[in-house]
Amino acid sequence: MRYDIAIIGTGPAGLSAAINATIRNKKVILFGNEDLSQKLIKAPSIDNYLGFYEISGTDLKDKFKKHIEEMNIEITTNKVNNIYAMGDYFALMSGDNMYEANSVILATGVEYGKPIKGEEEYLGKGVGYCATCDAPLYRDKKVAIIGYNHEAEEDANFLSEIASKTYFIPMHKKEVNLNDSVEIIKDYPVEISGDILVNKLKLRNNEIDVDGVFVMKDSASPKALVPGIETEGVHIKVNLNMETNIPGCYACGDCVGKPYQYLKAAGQGQVAALNAVAYLDKKKLENRK
Numbered sequence: 204m205r206y207d208i209a210i211i212g213t214g215p216a217g218l219s220a221a222i223n224a225t226i227r228n229k230k231v232i233l234f235g236n237e238d239l240s241q242k243l244i245k246a247p248s249i250d251n252y253l254g255f256y257e258i259s260g261t262d263l264k265d266k267f268k269k270h271i272e273e274m275n276i277e278i279t280t281n282k283v284n285n286i287y288a289m290g291d292y293f294a295l296m297s298g299d300n301m302y303e304a305n306s307v308i309l310a311t312g313v314e315y316g317k318p319i320k321g322e323e324e325y326l327g328k329g330v331g332y333c334a335t336c337d338a339p340l341y342r343d344k345k346v347a348i349i350g351y352n353h354e355a356e357e358d359a360n361f362l363s364e365i366a367s368k369t370y371f372i373p374m375h376k377k378e379v380n381l382n383d384s385v386e387i388i389k390d391y392p393v394e395i396s397g398d399i400l401v402n403k404l405k406l407r408n409n410e411i412d413v414d415g416v417f418v419m420k421d422s423a424s425p426k427a428l429v430p431g432i433e434t435e436g437v438h439i440k441v442n443l444n445m446e447t448n449i450p451g452c453y454a455c456g457d458c459v460g461k462p463y464q465y466l467k468a469a470g471q472g473q474v475a476a477l478n479a480v481a482y483l484d485k486k487k488l489e490n491r492k
């Protein structure tokens with residue numbers, strides 16, 4: 204099945220894109236998570252969302268959820284690992300699954316922290332963002348998972364069945380649910396290093412020999428997600444129509460730049476969706492000629 208629009212991200216930008224594209228009768232697939240956005244549920248009180256003065260992040264999340272449920276918009280709770288532009292459509296890889304869409308809207312948010320030293324240099328040379336995709340490379344080898352979220356624990360458990368040794372470095376204070384064979388190290392990653400390939404992870408108080416390091420954040424770098432996409436620093440480069448340099452690929456919300464705000468994200472989600480709809484309608488007309 205090929206979708207009209209694949210939307211990546213369930214923060215205000217992705218949800219706004221999804222409702223607008225649905226209103227315009229497009230077949231949409233929305234990737235994200237059940238809690239919608241950590242940046243939404245963590246806000247104690249929001250004073251600047253029009254119509255909802257002093258609302259808590261969790262209450263606003265419930266309102267967003269009710270809105271999409273009433274419009275029968277479902278969330279596909281899979282993380283998208285790679286998106287490839289195939290000419291007249293996009294292939295989206297998520298673990299072992301592949302999805303196809305005629306256009307894509309990136310609403311992936313942004314990681315506020317800087318990458319770990321060596322993370323970008325060794326990407327694809329021992330650093331990865333998808334355990335399911337890269338696990339076979341680490342059979343009987345040593346791996347470390349730097350886990351920013353709960354999905355990272357599932358990945359660590361999966362890797363522990365394949366790798367000879369699995370370390371887990373939790374980047375949050377919540378309880379973790381891991382197989383007995385996974386060694387938890389409560390420390391802070393400082394540098395990923397090696398020769399041609401990764402061989403060491405330096406922590407603040409320790410150093411471990413590893414063949415691979417998985418950095419499991421909510422959002423990965425746009426360049427790792429969409430090969431060939433143009434960026435400016437950590438942000439995806441877009442014009443006022445939210446178009447990226449790849450025809451049919453749009454981006455909105457925090458991932459395209461500051462200010463990092465809910466209303467700005469939702470507004471850009473709408474602009475991205477309406478322009479994606481115009482792009483699809485134009486292509487349809489061209490194909491009829």
Ligand code: FAD
Nearest residue numbers: 212214215216240242282283311312456457463464465468
């Ligand atoms: P996000 O909300 O970050 O959502 C992105 C979503 O995409 C996430 O759910 C993520 O899991 C998902 N995702 C990313 N990559 C993938 C992938 N590959 N596959 C599948 N899903 C993926 N702003 C205000 O205007 N007012 C406030 O009062 C305010 N308070 C804040 C308080 C806190 C504590 C924080 C952290 C932020 C606050 N902000 C506030 C900023 C606001 O949270 C962000 O600007 C807003 O959430 C951005 O929305 P977004 O849709 O662009 O991205």
